[in-house]
Amino acid sequence: MDKNSIIGFFLIAGVFILFFFLNKPTEAQLAAQKHYQDSIAQVQKLQTENQKSAVTESKGQAADSSNNFLKVEAVADSSAQAASSNLTAKADSATKEQIVTLENGDVKIDVSSFGGQMVSAQLKNYKRYDGKPLYLFNKDASFGIILKNRAGVSFSTMSKSFQPIFSADKKTLTMRHAFSPSQYVDFTYKLLPNNSMLKFDVNIVGMTDVLSRDNAEYIQVDWAEKLFRQEKGIDFEKRYSKIHFKYLGGDVADLSDSKDAKKEIADPVKWIAFKGQYFTTTLISDYSLSNASLDSRVLENDEFLKYFSASFYSPVAVTGKNLSAGFRFYLGPVEFSKLRKLDAGVKDKDQQLDMDKLVPLGWTLFRWVNQYFVIPLFNLLSSWGLGMGIIILLMTIIVKLILAPFTFKSFMSSAKMRVLRPQVQALTAKFPKQDQAMERQKATMDLYSRAGVNPMSGCLPMLLPMPILLALFSFFPSAIELRQHSFLWADDLSAYDAVIQWGGNIPLITKYFGNHISLFCLLMTATNIVYMKFNMDQQDTGQQQIPGMKLMMYFMPVMMWVFLNNYPSGLTYYYFISTLFTILLTVAFRYMVNEDKVLAKLEENKKKPKKKSGFMARLEEAQRVQQQQAQAKSKGGAKKR
Numbered sequence: 001m002d003k004n005s006i007i008g009f010f011l012i013a014g015v016f017i018l019f020f021f022l023n024k025p026t027e028a029q030l031a032a033q034k035h036y037q038d039s040i041a042q043v044q045k046l047q048t049e050n051q052k053s054a055v056t057e058s059k060g061q062a063a064d065s066s067n068n069f070l071k072v073e074a075v076a077d078s079s080a081q082a083a084s085s086n087l088t089a090k091a092d093s094a095t096k097e098q099i100v101t102l103e104n105g106d107v108k109i110d111v112s113s114f115g116g117q118m119v120s121a122q123l124k125n126y127k128r129y130d131g132k133p134l135y136l137f138n139k140d141a142s143f144g145i146i147l148k149n150r151a152g153v154s155f156s157t158m159s160k161s162f163q164p165i166f167s168a169d170k171k172t173l174t175m176r177h178a179f180s181p182s183q184y185v186d187f188t189y190k191l192l193p194n195n196s197m198l199k200f201d202v203n204i205v206g207m208t209d210v211l212s213r214d215n216a217e218y219i220q221v222d223w224a225e226k227l228f229r230q231e232k233g234i235d236f237e238k239r240y241s242k243i244h245f246k247y248l249g250g251d252v253a254d255l256s257d258s259k260d261a262k263k264e265i266a267d268p269v270k271w272i273a274f275k276g277q278y279f280t281t282t283l284i285s286d287y288s289l290s291n292a293s294l295d296s297r298v299l300e301n302d303e304f305l306k307y308f309s310a311s312f313y314s315p316v317a318v319t320g321k322n323l324s325a326g327f328r329f330y331l332g333p334v335e336f337s338k339l340r341k342l343d344a345g346v347k348d349k350d351q352q353l354d355m356d357k358l359v360p361l362g363w364t365l366f367r368w369v370n371q372y373f374v375i376p377l378f379n380l381l382s383s384w385g386l387g388m389g390i391i392i393l394l395m396t397i398i399v400k401l402i403l404a405p406f407t408f409k410s411f412m413s414s415a416k417m418r419v420l421r422p423q424v425q426a427l428t429a430k431f432p433k434q435d436q437a438m439e440r441q442k443a444t445m446d447l448y449s450r451a452g453v454n455p456m457s458g459c460l461p462m463l464l465p466m467p468i469l470l471a472l473f474s475f476f477p478s479a480i481e482l483r484q485h486s487f488l489w490a491d492d493l494s495a496y497d498a499v500i501q502w503g504g505n506i507p508l509i510t511k512y513f514g515n516h517i518s519l520f521c522l523l524m525t526a527t528n529i530v531y532m533k534f535n536m537d538q539q540d541t542g543q544q545q546i547p548g549m550k551l552m553m554y555f556m557p558v559m560m561w562v563f564l565n566n567y568p569s570g571l572t573y574y575y576f577i578s579t580l581f582t583i584l585l586t587v588a589f590r591y592m593v594n595e596d597k598v599l600a601k602l603e604e605n606k607k608k609p610k611k612k613s614g615f616m617a618r619l620e621e622a623q624r625v626q627q628q629q630a631q632a633k634s635k636g637g638a639k640k641r
Helices: 003-022 026-055 066-076 076-084 234-239 337-344 364-382 389-417 422-432 433-451 453-465 466-478 511-514 519-538 549-564 569-592 594-608 615-638
Strands: 098-101 108-112 120-126 133-138 142-149 154-156 163-166 171-182 183-191 197-205 218-228 242-247 252-254 261-265 268-276 277-299 304-315 317-319 322-333 496-501 516-518
Touching: 098 171, 098 183, 108 183, 108 322, 120 142, 120 277, 120 322, 133 218, 133 277, 133 364, 218 268, 218 277, 234 304, 242 277, 242 304, 252 304, 268 304, 304 322, 337 364, 364 389, 364 466, 389 422, 389 466, 389 569, 389 594, 422 433, 433 594, 466 569, 511 549, 519 549, 519 569, 549 569
Parallel strands: none
Antiparallel strands: 098 108, 108 120, 120 133, 142 154, 142 218, 163 171, 171 183, 183 197, 197 322, 218 304, 242 252, 242 268, 261 277, 268 277, 277 304, 277 322, 317 322, 496 516
16 A cells, blocks of 8 residues: 555544544433433334234234223313323233133023123033033123213223122122223122022223213113023924013013014113023113113024024113112023012012013913912922822822813713704604705704703803813923923923934924824824714714714814924823823713613603793794795795796
8 A cells, every 4th residue: 555545544534533523422412312212112012012912812802992992081071181191001911711600509600701791601400401511501692781981982891801809708709890990890790599590780980980971871781692402392492482571560572483583672671581491591670771672583503592682771870980780690490480489579560570471371361370270289289299290190180170060061961962862863854854954953952942951051161171271281381390300201291202203304294293203192192082982972962963073073183193292291191191081080970870860850841831041042033034044045946947
């Protein structure tokens, strides 16, 4: 390197040194730059933490917006700014779902830290038809409340994490979602010992300043559940599974059980029930529920029967900066006596639950018969510790003995007409022609009138027992007491007792009859055919029968077989025993009644002067008019010829 190059190099180095010396930052500038670098690092750290929290957030949700829910309101309302200023927008701290269990002798519930909601409810004293544990729902239900702040931003508890807090006695569970130590939402659960009722309270603490003014009056609740299949007869179970609700101080109503249905209810309601055939999840308000929107959908699979959902508004009580709403969940069997006890001592009509109306006992008259006769009798016999098959047998005997006077009266009416049969046959021989039918009928009615026989007197005694028979038709399919109790070959008296089964879908047969033959139903049908034959022989009065009547009488038991083949075996067993007992009573009456004495008494009646009853007079007048019309028609036809 020559001399000039060396001089040039030093000159350039001097220029750089002078430049850096003149542009050296001051101490204040160095401090500002350090603060800037620290801020960048802090932001990057916060972003990293948020990204990690987002990964572990409940069910894949993004970072929690709970505090943002309050921060928006802090800008919109200066009165709430102080309450929100110390809150930082950090993600929910929960890293995994926690399941907390509450249980007593009847119910076991699991509550999740995600949403603070019940995720399963097991009834410990019952099993499914296949022997597995019976769950009203098991991770197939959702429940949450929706709040709004004064800027209109919504907050749903369903996607938020809650912290479980147990009471000192471990009997009360509080699930808490905290915005700050003084602002939080609590869901409180409490199970009473050996009780199907769960107390559930919502408490919103320290938040009246930030919530919408509407929330000072009510909160929105969303609830949904898939209804599990619990019974062997799935088609029959679907028929009894539906949403029920009770108008505040009014009646109980329901949605369709056979098709998808929706309903908007403007009037306040006391409770809403997601009900299966024998079990229900019922939400009961301490006050009322308003603007309820209900949705029921039929599910076409073997695991779930229906999808139920309800959205409604619940009133809240305001205490300072706190809001509260009270509910109860009934998680248990649809058992008439147990549900009726829920109203024991309740005088206020608005507070009466009337949940016993979840038990389908038939129309008003039949329900009264079940409520005041059948169920008390059934409970009395059950208290003796007898098997269900024996209880049904004893019920049948008792009911038949009570109705025996009506059966006897009907028998006597047919016996009187039967002993007059030779005289009726003589009248038939006297008026054999078709155009003499009116004269023959008039002569027959005159014979009955003189003998003191009313042909209609046997009908009324047969009709009077009908309310009991129809009431029992409603009682047996709804009696949970029969569920999974066996008798003889029937392993479950609340379901059909199939002795022959087959697979596949046979048009019409599978839909209406099922892919099985129920033995008790078959025995009932055979007994009814025997009874029809026996009864027709007893009531043969010698008069001409309407063509096809005998065939129709035999056709009815066959139709009952088709109709009742899927019904509970407890019902068809009762009908089988009842018909058999009726035959035995009729045979006993036949041996007890001396028909010769009956005939002698009727002959004595002929000798007495008779005053026609109003019914007989009207009947004869109708026959006379009909005869005149027939004669006039006959003459008119002759003139035309």
